[in-house]
Structure formats: C-alpha cells, structure tokens
Amino acid sequence: MRIFSTLIAGLLFGTGLILSGMANPAKVQNFLDLFGTWDPSLAFVMGGAIMVTMPGFWLVQKRATPFFNDVFHLPTRTDFDARLVVGAATFGIGWGLGGFCPGPALTSTPLAASGTLIFVPAMLVGMMIAKSIAVPVLKSKTV
C-alpha cells in the first residue's frame, strides 16, 4: 500500500498534466503570451489544483500523522531570502524559454520529442549544479 500510493500519486500527477494541457509547452507559452496568442487555460489548471488541495490539505492535517510516515514533512520557513527570489526568477526565465517545468518535462519524456530529450538532461544537470553549490544550506524537507 505504501509503495502503491506513491505510484498512484505519480500516475495521477502525470495524467493531470496531460489532461490539463500543461504537458504541451506551446500551451504553456501561450498562457504566458498575454499580448499574442493568449490561452488562459493554465489559470484553470492552477485553479483546479488549488480548489482540490486547499480543502484536502486542511482535512489531511487534522490527522496527527500521515498514514505511512511518523511526521508531516512540511516546509516551516517563513523568511524571505535572496535565494528564494533569485531562484524563482531564474526558474521563470527557463520556464518561459522552453515552456517546460520539471513535472511536464518528465511526463513528456516517454513521448520522446527531440526537444524534450534535450531539455530533460539539461534540467537534471542544472539541478545538480544548484545542489552542489547550495548543499550546505539545502534542507531535505524543503519543497
């Protein structure tokens, strides 16, 4: 059940990305193109997800512990630092350039578009570079 729930979570996530259109970089870039071929669909993806998670998270956290773990691993920081802002800004530039963020890029990998097969390894390298720079401050419980 423990492993199965994780598998189902991954499958639900990937299916949601495909159904919603987020696995299509053209759709993502059109959402970001307010002054061109604007497609507002992506706002509905975020809206749909938050409408489900907001009450869902609230209910889940009424439990003392998760089903298969001793504690909830939730981020506790509330401060702002340069790393958060610079990191998010950098991420946004890459997201705009390629139309891919990590979930959709990985979900798209089996579809084997040549662009995806270039993007994904580059993304993994980018993550490893950031980890090797930020390891001392990177906590495993962060998002």
Add this chain to the structure above:
Amino acid sequence: METDFTPIASLLGGGLIGLSAIVLLAAHGRIAGISGIVSRILSPNVDKAGLPQGIVFLIGLLLAAPLWILVTGATPAQVVSSNGPLLVIAGILVGFGSVMGNGCTSGHGVCGISRGSTRSIAATMTFMATAFVTVFVLRHVVGG
C-alpha cells in the same frame, strides 16, 4: 502557434494534480513538489531514505503518457521547440532555479499556495513575472 482554450479539461487535469498532492501528503506527509522529489534523488547528497519513494513516484509520472496512449488511443497533443541550444539553456535555468528557489510550479504554485505559505506566494509571483517577460521578449522583441 495558437492553442485551443480548454477550461474544462484544464480544470479537471488540475483537479487530478491536486488529488495527487493530497495522496502524497496523506500517505507520506510529503509535498508534491516535482523539483524537490527529483533533486533529492540526484547527486550530490542523495536522500537515501527517500530514494525508493522518489523513484516510484517518478515511475508513476513516466507511466502516465504510455497509459494515456493505451487507454485513449491518442498521443497527447504537444508542440515542443526543436531549438537545441535554447532548450539546453532553458533546461539548465529550470533545474538550477527550481532547486535554488526550493520549488517549482507544483511545490510553490500549487502546494505552497494551498498551504498559505508566504514564501511560496512570493516565489510564484516572481517566476510568473519573469516567465511573462521572457515570453514577451522571446515572441515580440527578438522573435518579431
């Protein structure tokens, strides 16, 4: 290239993403942040305790497209740029930025906002802003 406005499919797809986040939190007490899940199982400093769960989640994610094709008989519609150098830069920025900023669209944009995290709200506003500007420059300044 224009894409169709798909409010219903996008809302339902978003709902599935939300459901996945609830399953992860309820079962394992974990946030469904893809950049976090992936980066934790990458070197350096691999999270050995979380390795099996991380890999299984990724297997689920990777199975979604093949299963989609099997069930619907259709390949998910997708237009990916074939500009290699651009995608290398985009990939590095996405990977680097999401780890530095402790999250991406899922961890900050969905889970963080749902928890009312001010860090996540700030991060989401920041990456949305730079993404809008990037696409504007890409399509209307340099792209023409």
